[in-house]
Amino acid sequence: MNSWINPNRIVTAEPLPKDLALLTFVDGKFVALHSPAQHERVTAHAKQIAEKCGLPVKVLPATLPEALNFMGSSLEEFVAIAFEGEQELRAWVVQSLKGVVRDENDGAVRQEAYDMLVGMGEWEP
8 A cells, every 4th residue: 555645645664772763754755753752742743734734744763874874964964964953862863873883783784873873072082
């Protein structure tokens, strides 16, 4: 079944412990990045968009590699989008990157997260 057929539909899932982001897509286009802690608020807003605008909305929890893949961006672009002036979100990204360095099985992803923490001034090289 194609989840985009019903224009007033919202598709979502509960975030898992390893999920670092909520990605919101409206009519198939990426529109927003949020913390998984905001799942209830984001889902409620997505329902309003679907009902008022008649557009299909997806709110997808994602791990860091999944988020980068869905967004088609590098880690640097992800961090730039995530911050946009929000200190709380910056703290969340730092915590998430530290979790990736600690828990990720893929060495390349771990190294990229470490390099980003160094670049952000959070860790010494």
